[in-house]
Each structure stands twice: as structure tokens, then as C-alpha cells.
Amino acid sequence: MKRIFARCGLAAATLLFAALPALAQDDPKVDTGDAAWMLTSTALVLMMTVPGVALFYAGMVRKKNVLATMMQSFFICGLVSVLWMVAGYSIAFGNGGTYAPYIGDFSKVLLAGIAENWDKPFTLGSGDATVAFTIPESIFVMFQMTFAVITAALITGAVADRMKFSALVFFITLWTLLIYSPIAHWVWHPSGWLFVDGALDFAGGTVVHINAGVAGLVAAIVIGKRVGYGSDNMSPFNLGLAVIGASLLWVGWFGFNAGSAGSSGGGRAGMAMLVTQLAAAAAVLSWVFAEWMIKGKPSVLGAISGAVAGLVAITPAAGFVLPGSAVIIGIAAGLAGLWGATALKHALGYDDSLDAFGIHGICGIVGALMVGFLAYGPLSATTAAPDGVSGSMEQFIKQCTAVGATMVFTAIGTFILLKITDLVIGLRVSEEEEREGLDVTLHGERLN
Numbered sequence: 001m002k003r004i005f006a007r008c009g010l011a012a013a014t015l016l017f018a019a020l021p022a023l024a025q026d027d028p029k030v031d032t033g034d035a036a037w038m039l040t041s042t043a044l045v046l047m048m049t050v051p052g053v054a055l056f057y058a059g060m061v062r063k064k065n066v067l068a069t070m071m072q073s074f075f076i077c078g079l080v081s082v083l084w085m086v087a088g089y090s091i092a093f094g095n096g097g098t099y100a101p102y103i104g105d106f107s108k109v110l111l112a113g114i115a116e117n118w119d120k121p122f123t124l125g126s127g128d129a130t131v132a133f134t135i136p137e138s139i140f141v142m143f144q145m146t147f148a149v150i151t152a153a154l155i156t157g158a159v160a161d162r163m164k165f166s167a168l169v170f171f172i173t174l175w176t177l178l179i180y181s182p183i184a185h186w187v188w189h190p191s192g193w194l195f196v197d198g199a200l201d202f203a204g205g206t207v208v209h210i211n212a213g214v215a216g217l218v219a220a221i222v223i224g225k226r227v228g229y230g231s232d233n234m235s236p237f238n239l240g241l242a243v244i245g246a247s248l249l250w251v252g253w254f255g256f257n258a259g260s261a262g263s264s265g266g267g268r269a270g271m272a273m274l275v276t277q278l279a280a281a282a283a284v285l286s287w288v289f290a291e292w293m294i295k296g297k298p299s300v301l302g303a304i305s306g307a308v309a310g311l312v313a314i315t316p317a318a319g320f321v322l323p324g325s326a327v328i329i330g331i332a333a334g335l336a337g338l339w340g341a342t343a344l345k346h347a348l349g350y351d352d353s354l355d356a357f358g359i360h361g362i363c364g365i366v367g368a369l370m371v372g373f374l375a376y377g378p379l380s381a382t383t384a385a386p387d388g389v390s391g392s393m394e395q396f397i398k399q400c401t402a403v404g405a406t407m408v409f410t411a412i413g414t415f416i417l418l419k420i421t422d423l424v425i426g427l428r429v430s431e432e433e434e435r436e437g438l439d440v441t442l443h444g445e446r447l448n
Helices: 002-006 016-023 032-058 063-093 137-159 165-188 193-197 205-223 239-261 268-295 300-314 323-348 356-374 393-424 431-436 438-443
Strands: 123-126 129-132
Touching (some): 032 063, 165 205, 165 393, 193 393, 205 300, 205 393, 239 268, 239 300, 268 300, 323 356, 356 393, 431 438
């Protein structure tokens, strides 16, 4: 138990510090303050996908693909929610038995057992690897569901304008169950091998952003470039929509990060909120000023991309770093995101339409690695582990392990699932359909 408390970093999965009072109670009660905060945070995270990602992505595609792009995020919200209830939650947070370090079991399929103590706090895990919660399992299930939803939705940015809707539905179904859920188990379940190893991921640097970014990169390469890429005008249809979407993401991210403290008290949620704001702000400045120097003009697209870059990078670190470190992470993320979305993409020649890898993948890696050096021990300290987890070379190596394992597993798994999807359905629309636009050819609708 002491080892688990010392290595707290489950973020969205581990409400560890809020759980301490409950451990001493014979008949634990739900902490209404924690429950209220987690309900609010869950709603904020859901808002990040619908309407956040939907508007952010839709504003950056061409007019003929706006509705199709919004449909992807909206439909994924419904699809992944049901998948999470049917099996995803069980694969991610089931105890796992013999294979507990790598995957959950099927004990929670269709949310089996959730009605038994529906109004009581619950305990995640079994044996010595357990974490007690101060909220009902229903809130935890829903909070985790919103993370699964947005991770799947982020992938669509890499393949915008050219993927069949039917193929996307088939692929996302497989990917959520076979890629996302196991990685969530590795990092956020108290028996997961990366959690036991001590890797820090407060709110999804590996599970969400690196995972989605690498999947998007592989998908973009496998599907191929858009027709006319590099020659046709592919400028955004409506950056106003993208600004609104990015703004919703920024506000929603407080639920993403501060909600991952799992408690409304103790100071950790407040610090997570503060460093989230500072990292996003610093990344806006670093991206815009760098772009201004390089291109001669600061762009709106650069400003909103910088904000998302900073938010992504602070995600794994939010519950572990102080404000000064958050600014450093934000500055690094703004520069890294600009490089990933421009120089890297052009140098390697892939068509990541909306920079899912360039921003989420690259900046997720930046944040996950930097927390290895910048973690401030007292923020993760408990009675059982009064020193918490501090930055060190040892911790940095653990972060490298988590990043590398996530990238390799996601890349190989995504490639296999894409090939299966291509064999069964076919991944890409025809050239004629792509030129006409996906709004009409896939959904029979168009913007007027």
C-alpha cells in the first residue's frame, strides 16, 4: 500500500488523496464536496469533445467537409460512451487476474456490480494494489468515459477530409477496446505495470495525447495524403469556429486537469488549475512570438494552436509541478508544437490534416518527459509517503519508459487495426467523392 501511495499519479483514474479519510471509516460515506466537483469536472471534459473538438476541427477544414468533421466528433461521443459501458471500462479498470499488469478482466462488462453499492464510495483494485475512493463508482465510470471519448475524437484530425465514415466507426470501435483501454489500465489501474513502475501521468499525457497523436500519425500515413495536398488551397473555412472550439477546450481543460485531483480540497486541484492556465498562456506567447519572428505576422491559427499545445503538455504534469515549472513547460510546448505542425511534417512528408500528432503527440511527449525532472514532491506527498515524487534522473527514465511503451504499442496496434479495417470496409473515399466533399457524398447534406 505504501508503494501505491508514494507513486500516486493516476490522475483521471486515481482519486487517491481524497480517499485517505475514507480508509479510516468503518462505514465510509460519499464526500459530497468531492462528488460535486467530480460531476462538474466530468461535464467540463465532455464539453471538450462536444462541442469543443467538433468546432475546433470543423473550423480548420474546407467548407465541403465541415459537417462531416463535426459528425465524427459527435458520433464518436455516442459510440465510445456505449463501448465504455459494454466492455471498455472493464478492460481498463477490471482487476485483471493473472494478466493484471497489462489488461483488465471482464468482471465489469455491462457495468456489472455497479448497482450493489451505488450510493457508497468504492475501491479500485484488489489485494495490496487497491485505492479507496470518496465518490460512487458511477461518477468514476462517467469521468473516465469522457477521457475515452475525447481520445478517440482527437484521432480524426489526422485523417480529416478523406476517411470513410463507415471505416472510422469500425476502426474506432476496435481501437477504443484494444488500444485505449489496455493503455489506460497500464497507467491508471493500481495493478498496471506503468503505475507500479512509478510513471507519472496526472491526466492523460500518455493515455490520451501521445496515444491519440501516434494513432493519428499512423492513420495519416496509411491512408495517404489528401487529393491536391501541396497544390490546392486547403486554408480553413472558418477560423471563427476554430477559435470558439479552442476556447471551449481551454475552459474544459480545467475539468480535465483539476478534476483529476479527484478532490475539491487539499490544494492539489487548485494548483492543477493554476498551472494549467499558466502553461496554456505561456504556450500561446511562445508559439505566436516564434511565428511572428519566422513569418512576419502573428496568426490566429497559431494562437489557438499554441493554447492547445500548452494544455496538452501540462496534462501529465498538472498535479506534480509548481507555477514556474508550468511556464517552462508551456514555453517548450509552444515551440515544440510549432515545429511539429510545420517543420517536422514537411520534412517527413506526411499529411496530418489538423496536426493531431504535431500538437497532441509531440507536446504530450514534451510534458510527459519534462515532469520527470520538474515534479515537486510535496504536491504528491501523503501520510504514507511524506516526500512524494520529486524530479530526478530515475524518474525521467521511468517517464521515458512510459512514453516509449505507449508509442510502440499504439503504433503497431493502430497499424494492424487500420489494415483490418481496410480489408473489411476500405479506409478511403474515392477521389471523386473527396473532391466533391464528404458532407454531400457521405451524409447527403451541405452548408449553404
